[in-house]
Amino acid sequence: MSDDPDKVWPTGLTLKEAEEVHSYLIDGTRVFGAIALLAHVLVAVSTPWLG
Amino acid sequence: MASLRSTALSKIQGIAPRFLPFADVATEAVPLSRLLRLSLFQVTVGMALVLLVGTLNRVMIVELSVPASLVALMIALPLVFAPFRAFIGYKSDIHTSALGWRRVPYIWKGTMLQFGGFAIMPFALLVLSGYREAADAAPWIGQSAAALAFLLVGAGVHTVQTVGLALATDLVEVEDQPKVVGLMYVMLLLGMIASALIFGWLLQDYTPGRLIRVVQGAAVVTVALNLIALWKQEPRDRARANRVETHPEFIDAWRLFVRGRTAVGLLIVIALGTMGFGMADVLLEPYGGQVLDLSVAATTRLTAVLAGGGLVGFAIASKVLLDGHDPLDVAWWGALIGVPAFALIIGSGPMGETSMFVIGTAFAGLGAGLFGHGTLTATMRSAPRAQVGLALGAWGAVQATAAGIAVALGGILRDMILTLPNADTFRPEAAYTPVFTLELALLLAAVVAIFALRRKQARLSQTMSYTCSKDGPDPYAVPSDPTPPDRRPSGGEPHDHRRLTAL
CATH class of the missing domain: 1.20.1250.20 (MFS general substrate transporter like domains)
Known part of the structure; x- marks a missing residue:
């Protein structure tokens, strides 16, 4: 296992697996950001805080 | 430096699995x-x-x-x-x-x-x-x-x-x-x-x-x-990740799912029964209030009676199915119990019998519990291991759509009757009885459909050369396979696999 050159230190995941885990993080952040932006717009419509 | 690194590595390897969201593949039984x-x-x-x-x-x-x-x-x-x-x-x-x-x-x-x-x-x-x-x-x-x-x-x-x-x-x-x-x-x-x-x-x-x-x-x-x-x-x-597979298109997978089997029949049964039981969900409380003059607190308890009946139904179904009975038989009993249950509910209004109404509601919950459990178990059993998601997706699609239509239809029917000319001269139960009668008819249709499905299964298991065990209604299910799915050899589900790639 440990002599696999494809493994990323220190998680033991292969590069592809690590990239996949990372892609969940990135996607999650994007969705979270979009939702937060939309929520802010909606709040601004009902109770504007900038002028 | 190297020793530090190896110490750190072994430390991390020691604690890491506990903090990672992966299952231990070697687990015997869940x-x-x-x-x-x-x-x-x-x-x-x-x-x-x-x-x-x-x-x-x-x-x-x-x-x-x-x-x-x-x-x-x-x-x-x-x-x-x-x-x-x-x-x-x-x-x-x-x-x-x-x-x-x-x-x-x-x-x-x-x-x-x-x-x-x-x-x-x-x-x-x-x-x-x-x-x-x-x-x-x-x-x-x-x-x-x-x-x-x-x-x-x-x-x-x-x-x-x-x-x-x-x-x-x-x-x-x-x-x-x-x-x-x-x-x-x-x-x-x-x-x-x-x-x-x-x-x-x-x-x-x-x-x-x-x-x-x-x-x-x-x-x-x-x-x-x-x-x-x-x-x-x-x-x-890892084996699945590295395997290069050609997957069938959705339409081909669907054809494979319904081909020569009882999948469509089972879906029809689910639609009929779910609609039969589901229409009353939002009407029982107003029926109790308007026709039987129950208080708000009493009608709320009615929902508890319905849910309690459902819980008893799930418990009985689990017990009976673990003893090796056929899930479709359990669903059949559920639909059958629903028929007198709605007869009691229909009859309770004109007779003003609150106890009859409560007993009918409890039996409707019991029947719905047995029916839901039986049909979902039947769906799980009939799904080939490679098509579990598709089978349960089909179950959910039919079940959720039927339940949604049932609730909407029940409300619309009642409101339509109430807007008829001289609706105010009707007896209070006039708006509800047709809906409950329709439910009764749907449940009877479900009983007949399950009966027909069982006949078809029996025919299929005779004409096809598959050996179909007593509790495995589906010839493709592998009830006798002792290997858990996670520990099958990397070729994975050789039977289903060949069928999928053959397309």
Whole structure:
């Protein structure tokens, strides 16, 4: 296992697996950001805080 | 330096597995505690359903004074996604991932959608109702935002439930499936009851700020519970990740699913029975109130009677199915019990017998529990291992669509009768009796359909040369396979595999 050159230190995941885990993080952040932006717009419509 | 590195490496290797969301592949049998944890996703599904259909329905109409027709439209929106459940299940069946996961990515994405929907929902509803400055905003902003919020939650719920049930089916042996089905139903019911009580208590003194906190709190609880449910459940499968497979298109997978088998018949049975039992869901309480003059507290207890009957039904079904009876027989008994139950409910109005009505309601719950458990177990059993997601997606699509149509149809029929000329001269039960009679007819149709399905199964097992065991209604199911699915050789499901790639 440990002599696999494809493994990323220190998680033991292969590069592809690590990239996949990372892609969940990135996607999650994007969705979270979009939702937060939309929520802010909606709040601004009902109770504007900038002028 | 090198020794430091190797020490650190061994330390990390020692602790890391506990903090990683991967299941231990070598686990012998899945213990009940792990299944209980997995069933938490059903609690979030129940919570979302209660919030949409019950709590927000009321809050929008009473506190936010949104027109009732707009509210009904918004609440119906998630139903749009129900037929896509089959496709979602199919996608999770063929999902290729470097981690060898098929179900986790979908449950996670579904959770994110559900979370996102709840996160914007309170603001969308406040804008929709014209709260403060939103009264001057264009109406389409609130309407489209609320529609988006409901669509997100709906898509999330459908995805989480479909793929979650598929994961549960993956994890357990065929003979343990009744236990899982019972557990999933009970957790859904408990989640709905608990969240109805909690939301009701939290929103007693309604303020806009409180609405925001409650709905967004539900969003956080959803993510938390689903994370706990998902942790270390699905085993990683390196072999599957490295295998290069050609997957059939959805339409081909669907044809394979329905070909020469009883899948379509089972779906028809599910549609008939679900509609038969489902129409009364929102009508029992007003029937009790208007026809039998029950108080609000009494009609609320009625819902508890219905749920209690359902719980007893799940318990009996689990017991009987674990003893090796055929799930379709259990579903048949459920539909059969529903017939006298609705006869009692219909008769109780003119006779003014409250006790008859309560007994009828309890039996309707019992029948619905037996029927739901039996048909879901039958679906799980009849699914080939490679098509578990598709089969459960088809079950969910039919079940959710039928339940939604039933509730809508029940309400529409009652309102149509009430708007007839000289409706005020009708007896109070006149608006309800036709609906209950229709339910009775649908349940009779379900009884006949199950009977026909059993005949077809018997014929199929005779004409085809498959050896079909007593409790395995489907010739493709592999009830005698002693190897758990996770530990099959890397070739994986040689039988199904060949059938899939042969297309």
